[in-house]
Amino acid sequence: MTLSSLLLASVFSSACLASVWDFDISVRNTYRTIQWDLGAPGTPYNLLFDTGSATLWVLDGNCTDKCPNISGLPRTTYNLTSTGEAFYNTTDTIDYDGGEVSGYLVSDIAGIPGTDVSFRQKFASITSSTWAGLGADGFLGLASSSIAFTNTTAPFENAMQLGLLDQPRFAIYQGTALPTVANQSPENDGVLTMGGSHEDLYADGEVQFFPVETPFEVYKAKFLGLSGSNHFPGQNEQHNSLNWAGDMVFDTGSDLIEMPESQIEAVYNMTPWTYNQLMSGYRPLCSDFNSTWSLSFTFGSDDDHKTFTVTGDQLATPGYVDDDHCFPPFNPWGSNNIILGARWMSNFYSVFDFGSFDPSNYDLRIGFAPLKKEYQPKI
16 A cells, blocks of 8 residues: 555544544743644644634744744744645745744645544645744644635644544633743643533533624624723722724734724723823733723624623733733724734633534534633633
């Protein structure tokens, strides 16, 4: 039997044994990553899992000057293996909010750590990257293949279409760890699950689902309102609400909450600080992030929507120069959409359900559930 026949046999045998894959989530230089093997025998790569993009990419072994590394961590690069095939004439560039990468198409064997599963995956070998501080060897995009690198299929969709997974869903428990200035790579207990979900273990109550907007590119839902409640010492309890035309985007590759620049002052008026204070150099104390104030987002569709609330302490991100001060929770940007990043999502167990293994029958929805106390992030 030829090598290619053996590899096909491996894929087909794996397809007959559909399964659930659990990946440990590590925190590396503030970035949350999982391990994914490439090549045969498999080499492990630490990849940032990203619901805001759709490409699997790793740095090319020949990329040195054009792939700077100031992360303080070593990186594993990709060199073509005996099972790999390069398509040097198929190139593409991916723009992210935090950087840009360019490279060429490669096909090789992907392996799932801790299992016997392997399958062929097309991905990008990157020859130029501006992600100098990235504490990872590359990205694992989890969004729609329609926005992926040329001629590639997003890894999760590829695994679904090969029949390797029990259910057409993945789920995320981000873990209890929060990086700080003193410890940017803390021990973590998070889990990314493909092919199933573990809400019975992590969720405090039922997962509340809402529909994803179509056509599917990234995970977004219609924004239907933001309300704030605060009861600061010496003041009467206050309630405020805001609404505007826009979408909610759920993006694990981001961290803070991105708000429309036109609304940022009104949003900060729901917190202990004004936007003008922050722009004048005020650094919030982490002790100001507490349960005296909360924010509730409502999103979904007009006839199927949900509201999720977080208190101030659930938005604390230490490390604004030192660990006694926390980063302001909202960043302004030039869009009417809101991006809910990893810090907001870390307060919930998240389930991304496709509704079908067949792309033509996708019925996408996202569900969130508050975490049990023992699984909540700890500062």
